Amino acid sequence: MEINYPAKLKAISLHPPYAYAIIRRLKHEEYRSKPTKRKGWILIHASKSTASDDCFQQYGINPANIKRGAIIGACKIISCRQAGFDNYAYQLSEAFEFRIPIDCAGSQSIFWGATNEDRKVVFTLASEQIRSYLLK
Template structure:
């Protein structure tokens, strides 16, 4: 099974490669490839994080690896510095050129997940979404959905598994959730939705950000709900379980996906579930 990883390069490395004309993607070096179990058939997304943006430079399809410095010597360019313990080599038949103009979009950043289910850290509040370079340090394995989203940014033909097709959209219900809690769900911070009533629904729903915001006493949120989108569909999430808590029913949520931009609809929104594109 193909596994996907991400490696953070420094700004200096970004600038060096950018200064080289038609920079080909040939190899990558690290002290962690062998430790992570990277092997032939895996893919490695190369990024740099600076100026409050995550720069996506390319995707290395591992054809040869992981090799140590001695094994890799004859495959490396003559001017390459053999500073690392591990090396992997790109499938040269793909003739991949490095990218230096591509920023990872907000929609991909906010649905970004590593293989262990954690998400990147951000600096700032609201819609700044300034990625913290520390969260991408080293070599980390990616979730399959995040890998698909990054490949799509690079021009791949794949589309995210969670993308809603036109036919499917008519069958999906929306749940009205006030800001800033709708935003917290999309960021992966809020994994439980508390309701006074149970649900038997399992699967994907739209998140409708209600027009009226709320800040519950004792649960103040630094996100300003007045600066967040309201009165629109802001994304989707899956309901995977529902159980009775001490005071409320607890709906377990997973796999949030943001719409960028948010989507509008003609139906009249309800306080609970409703079909934004007409009942199937």
């Protein structure tokens, strides 16, 4: 496989209810304690955490039908606004769910990239799904 993904492409890990709510366009902001100047496409990674599983019902998502520990979709960050003291809202748009989730370990950092050979393959596969989405 030829490695081919945008150098600036990053991923963000979220607890599964929120990751799925974003890619299904049920959640249009992601709140974080640090602002971002990042704009453009980001990959959405559903972590393996079960800490927020009680929130699936809030979004009408069946947790039996989701994939954990995988990049499950993508969206664009279009802006960031302060939403309170030490609270920032990343404004999201054009979210979509990948036809095929891509198994991948996440990261604790807010945005993470293709820092090893396995992740370079994952980011290439994810980029192919974004390109397919854009061609529709």
